Amino acid sequence: MTTAPLSGRKAQAARNDELILSAARAVFTADPGAPIAAVAERAGVGISALYRRYPSKEALLQKLCGDGLKLYIAVTEKAMDDQGDPWEAFAGYMRGIVDADTNSLTIRLAGTFQPTEELYRDAARSSDLAVQAHARAVEAGVLRPDVTVADIALLFEQLASIKLGDEERTTQLRHRYLALVLDALRVPQGHRPLPGPPPEDRELQARWTP
Template identity: 30%
Template structure:
């Protein structure tokens, strides 16, 4: 079992890294330790390399995004929940692509493999809710939706909402 202070230190490091990397991807590990209010030894015990820290930040963000599905479905109709969820995913992917240059190709591949299934499962849950209430067509597929929406995080922030609206319109029953 992890001690509560160790867990808190890890969470502070992840939060500080998330903020720092969003501002400037070149923040040093020592600067991150200072920002998190921990010693360098604590930082390196939790994350022995910069790449390990980047991967942990990304994994944590994916877990937050995929974990948001039940709340979105509780508060919104399925198609609106899917729109809101996808908008959050697009924002996360834009941040990830900004950090991508700091990761080796092998780490980028590992990240993609590690997160694909949870993301597709979250999309599937949203799509199935829409199929159940009749707002999403019966042949909609989570993998297809993910592939279509991958263009959104490469589009400008001004264009992606319009593009997402077109994709969501395509999910509506004929």
Template identity: 55%
Template sequence: MPEPAAAAASAVPAGTPSPRTGPLRGRMAQANRNDTAILDAARKVFVADPSAPISAVAKEAGVGISALYRRYTGKEELLQTLCANGLATYIEIAQASLEVDDPWRGFADFLAGVVDADVHSLTVNLAGSFTPTPELHARATEATRLAGQLLDRAAAAGAVRADFDVNDIAMLLEQLTAVRLEDPERTRTLRRRYLALHLEALRPDTARATLPGPPPSPAELGARWIPKNAA
């Protein structure tokens, strides 16, 4: 049995344009443009000020507040979406890096890719400002698994110092996130400069001493995501 839309289309004489096709496609395209503008604006607004109202996002995006609320129920969902997208980017970069044959090059490319994508600006600025969803927990678990796989592969090849832990990766990336100037290209260049210093320190042949203290625990990393207004 055909879908209702297909059945309706079969009743239209050949060569007759559908009156719905053009306008619907136009509305969908506009909705997609609005959604992209809203997410770009939300990232800019909330990374700068996590306490900003959702109306500031609508203003930055150049859309009406009603258009924003048609797509998102409120600030909570918008923040959840931003972080879900950030984790998706992290996972994509990690998966691509695992395709690199050389373990050290793959690990270094992974760190550089995440730094360039500025994923950890979301963590540094938004952690604790909303309630993570089960989907976010699942994506975070997958992100950690892939990062661990990249590190283990590099360590097994003797390319990374033995006392560097997978939980150290988050702290390293957050340190690089702190480098931020008004000029995006200059920011990227400086972050790459300091990433290069970190990478040199991670090589076993340049390590001069055992790292002091243990790496952050999963509980310490996870505690930041507990909403600040939680009991």
């Protein structure tokens, strides 16, 4: 089944929406306190065109994080469908999330807006999938058992914080350090216990309360 092409007006609206969301991500991950007018300026669209699509900054932030959650879910579901080597499936999940860069939104936007019910549902789904991916790797004996789901979440955030040079250089460096992280996560012949307790879910979730 083929999808009918969008009419000229609808196609332009779709392009504007893509420009707005790309600009919003760049603007708000750089400065969560930036005004919505900065998004319109970066996107090259009129402020009225932006407000027709997103009536407030809050709505725009909700859309950004909603899209991020859906991308996280899609990447993790794909990894969970991989029935091959358990370690490669887990490593593929890690690489996919780093490439998706959804954690940049968490780092900068947590607590800056009120999540919707849909966001809470998608967050619960993404959390459940993260638990499943972690449990499968531990049960297969490929992921060190003293690493928790919350540990993995904060490792993603640490990798997302790496920004140097242009987008291509940033991607190269994130994958360089991800390779080191993966070596540390894989069950070795013998390893030292990790110092200190792991982060708790309540500590991570509390950041989303404005």
